Amino acid sequence: METHAAYKSRWLPWILLLPTFVILLVFLYYPTLETFRLSLYRVAFLGLRKTFVGLANYRELLTSPVYHQVFLNTAIYSFLVVFFSMAIGLFLSVLANQRISGRSFYRLLLIWPYALSPAVAGAIFLFLFNPQAGIVNYFLQAFFKIQPDWLGQPRLALGVLVAAAVWKNVGYNVVFYIAGLQNLPGDVLEAALIDGATPWQRFWRITFPLLSPMTFFLFVMNTIYAFFDTFPFVDLLTQGGPNGATNILIFSIYRDGFRFLKTGMAAAESVVLFVGVVLLTILQFRLGERRVHYGG
Amino acid sequence: MRRRKWLTSALVHLLLLLSVVVVAAPVVFAFIFSTQTPAEIFRYPPQFTIGSALRENYSIVWNQYHLGLYMKNSFYISVAVTVGKTIVSFLAALALVYFRFPLKGWVFTFILLTLMMPTEIMIVALFELVTNIGWSNSYAALIVPFLASATGTFLFRQQFQQIPVSLVDAARIDGAGPLRFAWSILLPMSFNVVAAMGVIQFVYMWNQYLWPLVIIRDSSKQVVQVGLRMLTSGQDATNWGIVTAGAIVALLPALVVFFLLQEQFSRGFALAEEK
Numbered sequence: 001m002e003t004h005a006a007y008k009s010r011w012l013p014w015i016l017l018l019p020t021f022v023i024l025l026v027f028l029y030y031p032t033l034e035t036f037r038l039s040l041y042r043v044a045f046l047g048l049r050k051t052f053v054g055l056a057n058y059r060e061l062l063t064s065p066v067y068h069q070v071f072l073n074t075a076i077y078s079f080l081v082v083f084f085s086m087a088i089g090l091f092l093s094v095l096a097n098q099r100i101s102g103r104s105f106y107r108l109l110l111i112w113p114y115a116l117s118p119a120v121a122g123a124i125f126l127f128l129f130n131p132q133a134g135i136v137n138y139f140l141q142a143f144f145k146i147q148p149d150w151l152g153q154p155r156l157a158l159g160v161l162v163a164a165a166v167w168k169n170v171g172y173n174v175v176f177y178i179a180g181l182q183n184l185p186g187d188v189l190e191a192a193l194i195d196g197a198t199p200w201q202r203f204w205r206i207t208f209p210l211l212s213p214m215t216f217f218l219f220v221m222n223t224i225y226a227f228f229d230t231f232p233f234v235d236l237l238t239q240g241g242p243n244g245a246t247n248i249l250i251f252s253i254y255r256d257g258f259r260f261l262k263t264g265m266a267a268a269e270s271v272v273l274f275v276g277v278v279l280l281t282i283l284q285f286r287l288g289e290r291r292v293h294y295g296g
Numbered sequence: 297m298r299r300r301k302w303l304t305s306a307l308v309h310l311l312l313l314l315s316v317v318v319v320a321a322p323v324v325f326a327f328i329f330s331t332q333t334p335a336e337i338f339r340y341p342p343q344f345t346i347g348s349a350l351r352e353n354y355s356i357v358w359n360q361y362h363l364g365l366y367m368k369n370s371f372y373i374s375v376a377v378t379v380g381k382t383i384v385s386f387l388a389a390l391a392l393v394y395f396r397f398p399l400k401g402w403v404f405t406f407i408l409l410t411l412m413m414p415t416e417i418m419i420v421a422l423f424e425l426v427t428n429i430g431w432s433n434s435y436a437a438l439i440v441p442f443l444a445s446a447t448g449t450f451l452f453r454q455q456f457q458q459i460p461v462s463l464v465d466a467a468r469i470d471g472a473g474p475l476r477f478a479w480s481i482l483l484p485m486s487f488n489v490v491a492a493m494g495v496i497q498f499v500y501m502w503n504q505y506l507w508p509l510v511i512i513r514d515s516s517k518q519v520v521q522v523g524l525r526m527l528t529s530g531q532d533a534t535n536w537g538i539v540t541a542g543a544i545v546a547l548l549p550a551l552v553v554f555f556l557l558q559e560q561f562s563r564g565f566a567l568a569e570e571k
Contacts, residue, residue: 007464013392016390017391020407032413035420116550119524120543123527124325125322133536224414
């Protein structure tokens with residue numbers, strides 16, 4: 001078998017790997033394990049006083065209505081963000097992949113918000129949805145005579161957070177879905193065309209199933225985005241309010257850990273989130289290996 | 297038939313144009329209102345034209361709210377991490393691909409597992425650790441923990457594996473040691489990966505928020521994303537011209553990088569998917 005591993009040296013590969021080892025051990029492995037340990041303690045800030053409490057923090061996560069709401073919020077919020085980011089992304093990709101002039105121009109103008117940071121998007125949406133100065137309410141007043149208090153109503157506030165997160169992330173999905181569409185086997189689609197399938201049938205019976213590996217990959221990436229990268233939206237727009245309606249797990253970890261100084265609780269919540277990420281990763285590897293290949 | 301084709305194409309163009317406008321609208325509105333005084337912003341109906349406070353608002357966010365300083369901080373940190381991570385990952389991939397050594401499979405798994413450990417998940421423990429080292433409030437806290445990554449290592453590993461084996465054999469026969477080979481053959485052949493990874497890493501670091509928010513207390517060392525937070529929370533009656541001006545200033549560098557280096561951007565994405 002051909003191999004790239006042409007060199008042999010007892011110590012050189014380890015020296016080359018040393019920086020990676022040190023950083024990963026000290027700043028990734030150690031803090032991850034330490035998070036598990038901290039979750040079994042009730043800690044006064046900065047670890048000055050630690051009391052071992054066993055699984056008490058987890059018991060509180062399971063029994064307290066506050067945390068029930070956090071889990072529910074996280075589930076609803078993540079579902080909405082993932083669903084709309086991907087659905088809109090797929091729709092725009094199909095549009096931008098038609099045989100029309102200016103395709104690459106449209107593609108570029110559809111994906112650029114992906115380069116923006118969540119904090120920038122958050123600040124902009126904070127202004128857009130401000131009840132008095134915001135431009136959204138100006139249009140709603142002009143056309144429908146309503147002026148909702150966007151960030152004061154639980155459901156509306158969650159909706160604004162979803163809108164901001166989706167707006168920023170649609171471009172990512174467009175990039176991948178367009179790539180996926182361009183790599184589809186042309187002969188299958190042509191055969192369907194000859195057999196007289198309508199565009200609607202062709203999309204749902206052929207294109208969409210063929211895109212399923214891409215859809216699955218994007219599902220994982222969008223979920224990770226909704227879990228972690230959306231922190232700035234909550235922090236800038238709602239602070240978890242009103243009445244805890246937008247308090248999602250990542251914000252709750254921050255608040256417990258750095259404002260309420262309940263380090264142990266924050267660690268236990270982190271462990272829950274970690275389990276979620278591990279499950280997603282396992283799923284990705286499992287299904288990723290069994291990618292369905294159609295045609296040649 | 298032809299008529300129908302024309303209609304479909306017109307409809308597609310129309311929908312795409314509409315989407316492009318909706319996608320751009322938030323930033324366009326933000327820019328327009330970043331040029332207006334509070335009185336101009338609150339008048340009814342609002343004017344969708346450049347206001348009279350363009351220079352004033354931008355100079356306020358740049359100087360009074362120190363966004364200029366925060367941008368400089370963000371820039372240093374992002375460049376340091378991008379360069380550092382590229383070197384560290386390059387070396388690790390070199391060892392993984394071009395050397396035979398025991399326990400390689402374990403090393404590989406050890407690196408792979410860190411894909412499941414984003415900073416956010418260990419934020420409390422990382423905070424304690426970095427504080428105990430004495431790095432709170434320092435750039436080291438924002439740079440050092442990010443210098444190694446599974447993603448970077450695997451991107452280079454993948455690139456190296458696509459380079460023909462005959463090259464390394466030829467180099468060896470000519471008496472070139474591994475470092476010489478890496479420097480004069482591998483590196484020049486990997487420039488596209490270096491560029492793609494650089495762009496992705498730079499934007500990733502530039503956009504960081506939660507970690508700097510908790511670890512940096514000294515505001516003169518803060519990064520631009522957290523600086524934006526100070527604009528929205530630092531005043532009694534929010535001056536929206538200032539907030540939007542701040543957002544525009546903070547988004548410009550990432551956007552410029554994106555439009556100038558689109559190809560690397562897309563390539564970096566594609567690589568990240570394959571990894």
